[in-house]
Amino acid sequence: MSPVVRGLTMLYLTTILLGFAHGMLPPIIPVLEDTFGVSGGMAAQVVTAFTMGRLIGQPLGGTLIDKFGTRPAVLGGPVVIGISVSVGIVTQWFWPLLVGLFIAGAADSMWMLGREVAGVDLVKPNQRGRLMSGFMGFHGVGMGLGAWLGGTVGEEMGIRAVFAIYTGIAAFVFLVSVLIPSAERPPAAPEAAAPTGGSRLERLRNLYLQIDPRLRTTYLVLVFATASMMLYRMAYQAILPLRMDEIGLDPSDIGTLFLVVSFGSLVMIVPAGFVVDKIGRKWATVPSTAIPGIAFLLIPFTGDFGPLIAIAVLMGFANGLSLGSVATSTYDVAPDAVRARLQAARRTVAEVGAITGPLLGGFLAVQFGAGIAFFVYAPVLLIAGALLMFVARETLVKRPATAAA
Template sequence: MNEVDTRLTNGAVPVSGGAAVSWQAVWSTYLPALILALGTGIALPAIPTLAKSFDVSFGVASGVVTAFLIGNLAATIPSGWLIDRFGRRSVMIGGPLLTAVTALLVVFSHTFPQLIVLRFFNGFAAQMWVMGRLASISQDATTAQRGRLVSWMFGMDNTGKLAGPVLGGFIASEWGTSAPFVAYAVLALLALLTASLGARNGVRKSTTGKEAPAPRVRRTMSLREIILPRLVYFGVTFFAGLTRGPVQADLLHLYAAFEYHLGPAQIGYLATGAALLSWPIGFIAGWMMDRFGRKRTMVPGFVGVAFSMTALAVSAFAQLSLHWYVVLFFIGVGLQALTGGSVQTVGADVAPPQARGTFLGLWRFTGQGGASLSPIIFALLADQVNYGSSFLFTAGAAAAVAFLLIRHVPETRDAG
C-alpha cells in the first residue's frame, strides 16, 4: 500500500474546527458559492442578447460561451501555483474581486473582441475561487466532512444557477441588457466580503481545538512526485470528465431536438426537471460519501450511469418513442448527480500537503480537459456514425471510472 493509499485508509488528515454544518462552513463556503452562482445565473440570459447586439454570426457569438470555458480551464494550473506560493486566502479573495471587475467592464465593452476577453477572465476568476475553496477543504476538513463540504458547495452553485436566470431576465427587461452585469458585480463583491471573513490561509488545529504549528514538510515537490503515486486518481478524474461532459454541455437536449423534434418550451421543461431532480441528489451524495465512504457512493453511481447511457444507446438504435427517452434521460441525470461532487472530494482527499495547490490545479485541469473533450467526441460520433455510438462512448467512460475505483482505489476511512 503506497503513501496515498495509507493516508486514505487511515484518515490521517488534519482535524478542523469547521464541521460540514457550521457557521464557519456557511460563511466561508456555502454562502459565497450561492452568491457567486446567483450572479452567474443573473447574467446568463443577457449574454446571448449582448453578443447578438454586436451583429456577429451565431458561430462567432458562441465564442462568449467558449471563452468562459477556456478561461475556466486555463486557470486551473496557475491557480494551484498561486495557492502554493501565496496561500489559498489570496486566491479565494482574488477570484470574486476579478469577477466583479470583469462584470463591470462588460457594461462598458464596445467591441465583440473586448467582450470575448472579459468572458475569458470571468471564467478564469470563477476557477480561482473554486480552487481556493478545494485547497481549503483539503487541508482543514477531516475525511468525514469533505464529502458534504465539497458536494454541498457545488449544490449551492446549482441552487444559484437555478434561481438566477429568472431574476436576470426580469432585471434585463426592466433596466436593460447591461443591468444584470451590474448586479453580477455587486453580488461578486458581496461574495468577496463573506469569503474574506471566512477564509483562512492555513492555520491548523489540533484535536483539542487549539492552534497547532504546521508540520515541517518539504516546501516543493517535483511533478513526478506529485503525479506518479496518484496516477490512477488522474485516470479517475479524466474518465469522469469524459462521462459528464456531454450532459454538462447540454448535448442530450440537442439530441432530443434533432431526434424527437422537441421545441424550446419542451426542452425547457426537460432542463428544469433535470435541475430540480439533481439539486437534492447532490446534497444526499455528499452525506452518503461521508457516511458510507467514497467508493460505496461512486461505484454504484458510475455503474448506474454506464447502464443508463447503454439503455439510451439501445433506445437510439431501436428508435424507441419519446416516452422511453424521457424516462431514461431522467434516470441518467439523477445518477450523474449522484457522482457530481465525488471526484472533487477524492482530489481533496489525496492532495499532498507539500504541493496541495499544484496537485489540485493538475487535477482540475485533467478532469475539465476530459469534460471539454467529450462533447467533441460525442458530436463527431453522432455525425459520422450514429447517435447510439455516442451514448455507448459515454457509457464506456463511466464503466472505466467504476473499474478504476473497484480495482485500484481504496475506500476512504476516517480515523474517528
C-alpha cells in the same frame, strides 16, 4: 458562532451566489445571437471562453494556494470576476465579451479551488464527502436558479441587465468573503514537497510521483472521469439551449429545464454526501458518469418539452451523485503537501473536456444539428463509468468493526 460554523456558512453562501451568477449565462445564448449578430455556434463560445480561462487558472491557483494559503484566492477571485464580466454591460462587440469571460473563468477556478481547500481544512477527513457534496450541490442549485432568472431577464430586459446583475453579485461575494476565517495550514516540510525545478512536464511528473504507487492509476482514472464530467456539463449548458431552440422552445423554457436539473442536485446533497462518506466513493462516481451517458443517447430523440423534463430529472439525480465525489476521492489519494497542485493538475487536464464540450459541440450543431453532439459525447461518459467501476480503487477507508483475531 464558532469560526468553523461561520467559515462553512460563508463558503456555502458564496458558492450558491457565484453559481447563481454563472448560471444566468447559458439561457441567454440565443439572445446573444440577436444582440451581436453572431451564429448560434459562435454564441455558445461564451461557455468555451469561460472554461478556457478555467484551464489557465487551475495551475496558477494550485501553486498560489499551496504556497500562500487560501486567502488570496478566496478574496481576489470575486474582485477579478466582477471587473471582467462588467464588460458585458457596455461592449458593442462580441470579442471583448469573450475576453472578459476568459479572465473571469481563470479567476473563478482559483476561487473555487481556494474555497475547496479552505473547507477541507475546516472539517475532518470522514466529513469530506458531505463537505464537497454541499459545495457542488449549492453551486448547482445556484446555477439552476440563475438559469431561470437569466432566461427571464435576458428575454425581457436584454443581456446588459444580466451582466449587471452578475457584476453586483461578484461584488457582494467579495464583501461576504472577508468574513471567512483564514484556514491556512503550516508550511509542509521540505522533504514532503514536490520538486519545483525542471520543465513543466517534469514538475507534473514529480507531482504525480508523490502519490502512493498503489493509487496512481486511480488518480489517472479520476482525471479522465473529471474530463468526461466537465464535457457533459459544459455541453449540456452550451448545446442543449441550441437543441431546444431547434424544436421551438424559448429562453424561459431553457431556464426551467436547468432549474429542474438543479432541483435534483439540491435533493441529492445530503444523500450523496452520505453515500460518499459512509458507503463508498465508487457508489457515487460510477452512476454519475454512466447515467448522463444514457441520457445523452436519449436527448436527440426528444421533440418537445415533456421528454426533456424527464431527462432533466435523470440528469439531476446523476449530477447530485457526482457532487464532489471525484474531488473527495482525489483528496483521499493526494498527499497533503501537494494536494492543491494535484487537484489543480487533475482539473487542468480535465478542462480539455470542458473546452471540447461546447467547442466541438457548437461545430457539430452548426454542421449536423445539436442532437448529433449528444450522440458523439455519450460513449465517453460510458467509458468513464466503466473505468471507475473496474479499474479505479475504492478510496474510502472504513474503520473495521472489530480487531483482527
